[in-house]
Ligand SMILES: O=C(O)CCC(=O)C(=O)O
C-alpha cells in the first residue's frame with residue numbers, strides 16, 4: 001500500500017484539456033462501418049485479412065459478401081441509436097459507473113473456547129446446510145500481535161497484544177505504540193513524512209507476527225469472487241495477499257489524506273485493509289472511483305460488545321482517504337493484492353464466472369450477431385474504465401491483461417468468447433499541436449520512454465510519434481464504444497518542447513481494448529485463426545514462466 005500524494009490531478013502532473021477528448025467516434029457517415037481502405041491496415045497481433053481466418057472454404061462467396069449489390073456496406077448500415085450498437089453504448093454508459101471497485105466485510109471474533117477451530121467437530125457440510133443464513137465467514141479467535149521491541153532488554157511477554165484488548169494487558173498497547181515508527185508515504189518515488197498528509201505509526205512485517213491470516217477466514221475468497229472473478233473459460237486467476245504493514249492511526253488527529261496507492265509491481269491489482277476491534281472514533285476509510293464513493297466506517301463496531309475484524313479491499317487505481325480519528329486507536333493490517341495463477345491459496349470455493357450469463361454479454365452478442373454490423377469485419381475500441389500500471393521497464397513487457405478489473409475484464413472475456421480478437425493498446429491523448437480531427441493515436445507498446453528530442457513543429461512531433469510506435473490502424477478505422485476518461489491517463493513519454501523557451505513535456509496515454517470483429521460469412525462470423533499473438537507479452541505461457549516478480 002505504498003502511496004502517492006497528493007491526489008489524482010498531481011499523480012501525473014499534467015492535465016490534457018478536455019477539448020482534446022474525442023467523441024464516441026462515428027467514423028463514417030453511416031456510423032458503423034468504417035470506409036475500407038484500399039488495403040486494410042491492422043494491428044500487428046492479429047488482422048482481419050482473408051488469410052487470417054481459420055478456414056475459408058468457399059472463398060468466392062466470402063468475397064461476394066463484401067459488396068454483393070455494389071452498394072457498399074456503408075449504405076446498408078444506418079446510424080440509429082436504437083440499434084444494437086446504440087443500445088450497447090447506452091448500456092455501457094449507464095452501467096459502468098455502478099461496477100464494483102471495492103468490497104468489505106466483517107469476521108466475528110469469538111473467545112478461544114467458542115472458536116470452531118478449538119472444538120473437536122468443526123462445522124460439517126451438514127451443519128452448514130441446515131443453517132438458515134448464507135454461510136458466513138468463519139469466526140476468528142482473538143487476534144494476537146507480537147513484535148520486536150526497540151529495546152532488546154524488554155521481555156518478549158511484554159511485546160504481545162491480544163485483540164480485543166483485555167484490561168490486564170492494556171498497557172501493552174502503549175508499548176506497541178512506543179515500538180512503532182512514524183508512517184511515511186511515497187511521493188515521486190521518495191519516502192516522505194508529513195503529518196499534514198499522513199499521521200500514523202507503522203511496523204514493517206519483518207518486525208511483527210500475528211495469528212490473523214486473511215485466507216483462513218475466507219476474506220481472500222470473497223475478494224477474489226468480487227474483484228477478480230474468473231471467466232469459466234479463462235485462465236484461473238488467484239490472489240496472492242502480501243502483508244505490507246501494521247498501522248495505528250491515533251486520535252485526535254491520525255489520518256491519511258486522499259491518495260492512490262502505487263502498485264508495487266505490475267501484477268498488483270488492489271489493496272486490503274483489515275481493522276481490529278480496538279476502541280476509536282472517526283477514522284472512516286472512503287474509497288472512490290469515478291463519481292462513486294464507498295465509506296467503510298469501522299468505529300461503531302470497534303466499540304461494540306460483539307467484536308469483529310472488519311475489512312475493505314479495493315482496486316489499486318481507486319483514490320482513498322482515512323478521515324481523522326477523533327479518539328482512541330484505529331489498528332489495521334494492510335496487504336498488497338497480486339494476481340497469481342494456479343490454485344493460489346483459496347480455500348477451495350470455485351469462483352468461475354459464466355461470462356455468457358451477464359447482461360453485458362447479451363448486449364455484445366446482439367451487436368456481433370447483427371449481420372448488418374461490420375459485415376466485412378472491423379475494429380471496435382473500448383477505453384478501460386480503470387487505470388493500469390502501463391509503463392514497463394522493458395518495452396517487451398506489455399500492459400497486463402491478467403489484472404484487468406471489473407467491466408474491463410468482462411468486456412475482454414465476452415468479446416473473446418464471441419470469437420473476436422482482443423488486444424490492449426495505449427492511446428496517446430497528448431497533442432501539443434492540436435491537429436484536428438482526431439488527435440488521438442493508437443500505439444503498440446506500453447513502455448515509458450525518454451526521448452531526448454526537441455519538438456518545435458508538427459513534423460518533428462510526428463517524427464517522434466513514429467519512434468514511439470503508432471499502431472498500423474488508423475483512427476477512422478475504429479468504432480469507439482465509450483468515451484475516453486482522461487483521469488485514467490498515464491505518462492507515456494518525455495520530450496523537450498520548443499516554444500519561446502525549451503520546456504520538458506510529458507505525453508500521456510490511455511489504455512484501450514481494441515477488438516477485431518471478424519467478417520460475416522455464411523450466416524455467422526468467421527473464426528479468426530489466432531485471437532491474438534502479441535509481442536507485448538500478453539499471451540505468455542505463465543505456467544512455465546514466472547509472470548511477475550512478486551517479491552519485490
Ligand atoms: O487504513 C486504511 O484504511 C487505508 C490505509 C492506506 O490507504 C494505505 O496504507 O495506503
Ligand SMILES: [Fe+2]
Pocket residue numbers: 001002003259260261320
Ligand atoms: Fe492507501
